[in-house]
Amino acid sequence: MIEARGLCKTFQDKKRGVIQAVDKVSFTCKPGQIYSLLGANGAGKTTTLRMLATILEPTDGTAVVAGYDVIDHPEKVRANVGFLSTATALYPRLTAQELVEYFGRLNGLDEATLKKRVDDIFHRLEMDSFRDRRCDKLSTGMKQKTSIARTLVHDPPVMIFDEPTLGLDVMTARTIVTFIRECRDRGKTVIFSTHVMSEVEKLCDMVGIIQDGKLLDEGTLPHLREKYGDADLEEIFVKIVGPYHKAEA
């Protein structure tokens, strides 16, 4: 379960002064559900997800992730979260297996459980052929699988994906999409950010439209289609975000 309560984040910039990256964002994402944060570049998606993963601390508001408050118990939150983004790279000089084991140990798994878990994940993701290969020698697809294995090794109830398919080829992106769907099917709470409409249509149960750090609207796809009188998600997005763009202009 993820429950964001008035999350705010400001950054200090030397040239631009105080920047309100996220402004009172509230939403709820339930287990067995995929919540998609849809927004343009710089809308505040990454900052929101980083706050949920406790990589960044909110300047105001809070969130409860897997039953733990992100401000009061950040380490417990991280122990219950699998975080994957294009910015979460792999250690180049570790093998795929060493990397996954490393994160398993940091998540407190004992050696017997870790071995069983690693063998299971590597088998399920068809990674056995490259488990002893160094990460800097892996193909993009292999790297993505290794990243997935890293997020899964401690079997977290909450999965956070920050634009996980950005810059990936079609086949690798499909691996990720399939994986996200599997996470939902296993009853995990899943939130992911994207600006790709087709991914939202394929995957999500709930959509939140974010612009300039504000959550402008949210709901299920059928609900949003009905509310804005349009079947096309892109048109719905433009209808919601458009006025804010005009206001800025």
Add this chain to the structure above:
Amino acid sequence: MNTRNIGFIYRKELTEWLRDRRTLISTVLVPLLAFPLLMTGISAVAISVIGKAQKEKATIVILGGEDSPKVVEDLRNVKEIEVVPTTPNWKERISNKEIRAAVAIPDGFEASLAKGDVKTVNIYFYEGDIKSGFGADHVEKYFKKYRDDVVKQRLEAKKLPANIIKPFDIKQENVAPPEKVSGAAFGGLIGYMVILLCMTGATYPAIDLTAGEKERGTMETILSSPVSRQDLVLGKFFLVLSAALATATLAVISMGMSFGVLGKFKAFGSSSQGQGLELHIGLKSVVSVFAMALPLAVFFAAVLMTIALFAKTYKEAQSYLVPMTFAVVIPAVASLLPGVELTPKLALIPILNTSLVCKEIVAGTYHWGMIGLIFASSCVYAAAGLFLAVKMFQRESVLFRS
């Protein structure tokens, strides 16, 4: 603080570190090979240059001497020199290394000697040029022998014993043990090398584990794990510290072996008995030097990590840390200067204090009060550096600087 997690982070960083070719070069190969290559290389070149210069016949010109044919003839017969015709531009020729030296024989030199008048023989040479120096030495040696012969003849003529001009002898003798003698000569150098190599050994991993991680995108990966930032920085810090100490240890071993292989260092000076200066350093001194350098290594590791963490890229971090080398080299070199001795005030200046105390330790002098003061002050600086590093790892504006 979770020591289990710190251990995992350390082990992982160590594994990556040992698999990095650049690390092996900067931390293992350079300190291991630098001394033998440097010392054998310098010795070989010096021996070759000096040997060649000594074997070469020095070309000299004689200025004047027309009325002193015996001296001129004797000079021509000195086997180490070759007298060449004099030209008006002889000074220029010495400067251009066309001839090695010139000797000016004063007018009426031989006649003056016979009368007992004192005249001055001037030898001209190129100061700093080894071959010119040898040429001048050969000429001076001839004239000294000539002078001694004249004195001997005069004493014999007056039937006076030779000891009339040498009523007593003067002799200098070393009473300090060999360890102290070599410590006085090399003590500063060893302290300097340990300090400098602690710094250089820490630099590369400090950058790689901070700015390098940011650049590679692995910083966000580790920050998304449940490990606390304090444990993260400590795990990384211990690796940087290990690298610093490993580099310094390998360098000292290599230096010791180089000294051992090369044996006596006559080039550095010799005792009055004509024996060369040998490196005598006991295990106690080496261990003590490392014990004193340990808090300084902690300080370097923490400060370098803190500074490198500010950088977004490896290159940016390098541009920050290269000037840091001067901040370390200057106080370390200051301790090598003659006359710079350990005082309570200097005992509080980081780097300089450790360098000075290492110099004393290698020389076998243990001022326990000073050692305690320096160790304590270094520990305070180290703790401050480590505290700063932990704080920096907790600042989002530093970790996610864009």
